[in-house]
Amino acid sequence: MTGRLDRRMFLGAAAAAAILPASHPAAAGTDLREDPTRGRSLAFRDDFTRLDEGTWHAGPKATTFDSGFYGRSAFAPLNGAEGFNPYAIVDDPLADDGRALQISAKHIGRPMRVYGYHGNQLPEFQWISGNLQTARRNGIVMKGWRRGYFEARMHVPRHPLAWSAFWMMNGRSILYPKTSIEIDVIEHKGFEPMLYGTYLHEWGQPGEHHEGVGVQAPVDLTEGYHRYGMLVTEEACIPYLDRKPVPQPGGAPLRWAIGRSAELDRDGDVFWPLLTLALRTDVPYPDPLRDEDKLVHLRVDEVSVYV
Numbered sequence: 414m415t416g417r418l419d420r421r422m423f424l425g426a427a428a429a430a431a432i433l434p435a436s437h438p439a440a441a442g443t444d445l446r447e448d449p450t451r452g453r454s455l456a457f458r459d460d461f462t463r464l465d466e467g468t469w470h471a472g473p474k475a476t477t478f479d480s481g482f483y484g485r486s487a488f489a490p491l492n493g494a495e496g497f498n499p500y501a502i503v504d505d506p507l508a509d510d511g512r513a514l515q516i517s518a519k520h521i522g523r524p525m526r527v528y529g530y531h532g533n534q535l536p537e538f539q540w541i542s543g544n545l546q547t548a549r550r551n552g553i554v555m556k557g558w559r560r561g562y563f564e565a566r567m568h569v570p571r572h573p574l575a576w577s578a579f580w581m582m583n584g585r586s587i588l589y590p591k592t593s594i595e596i597d598v599i600e601h602k603g604f605e606p607m608l609y610g611t612y613l614h615e616w617g618q619p620g621e622h623h624e625g626v627g628v629q630a631p632v633d634l635t636e637g638y639h640r641y642g643m644l645v646t647e648e649a650c651i652p653y654l655d656r657k658p659v660p661q662p663g664g665a666p667l668r669w670a671i672g673r674s675a676e677l678d679r680d681g682d683v684f685w686p687l688l689t690l691a692l693r694t695d696v697p698y699p700d701p702l703r704d705e706d707k708l709v710h711l712r713v714d715e716v717s718v719y720v
């Protein structure tokens with residue numbers, strides 16, 4: 414999400430893969446095909462029956478590398494911006510517990526005054542949306558884990574610009590952004606309803622390293638909730654959709670080695686999650702922008718971490 418590389422190359426290079434049946438024979442060693450929560454204990458769950466301000470910080474991405482804004486919308490603080498608050502807890506019959514976090518993007522359509530935002534004077538960029546994260550720009554990480562199974566149950570929207578994400582950054586990257594580790598559990602474009610991207614980015618030198626794949630889903634992801642997960646082990650990360658591993662071409666579960674695993678352990682570093690509704694910049698702006706596309710909602714039923 415930092416924009417230092419064009420992510421389209423990862424989607425373009427990756428083979429779109431179908432999801433494995435659960436009954437596929439086990440891989441050698443650790444059985445990645447098992448339910449990734451099995452044998453692990455719940456370390457964190459937010460079911461979003463309320464918005465816990467002690468856990469979630471809202472606004473631009475926690476970094477000292479740049480402004481923390483990206484895309485065609487400005488990420489608002491918890492009390493909103495430009496007269497619009499993109500964060501709400503809503504009733505949702507499709508949520509497991511009937512309640513969900515809603516992050517919205519709204520077209521403001523006039524010059525804005527969001528501090529540090531690149532798009533205040535640009536008509537195509539005059540939108541407010543939301544980014545929630547468990548870390549702050551001063552380097553404080555409210556919630557983070559070195560390893561575990563990270564999962565969000567999300568309902569992503571269909572929209573010509575929407576860019577929904579559940580992702581993680583390493584804690585050290587906030588104050589020392591020369592290198593960073595980004596794990597994208599899901600990046601979804603609202604105009605590709607049956608496809609999403611999942612990535613590992615180890616940014617900066619030495620040891621820059623990128624992995625990624627476009628996941629071809631068996632259903633329209635914008636029509637309901639799905640569980641988007643990433644198992645982060647001592648040395649690797651393994652993406653899951655609805656508790657099933659995302660396969661590589663040929664069928665074995667995808668597994669990406671984290672080159673900086675030893676560095677993470679040495680520094681006592683952790684991964685902190687983000688929930689983001691951004692707007693893409695690499696697609697033509699809708700002309701005309703239809704009234705029904707001037708407001709769009711990402712729903713999150715729950716976020717869990719099993720260690």
Ligand SMILES: [Ca+2]
Binds near residue numbers: 462
């Ligand atoms: Ca919920």
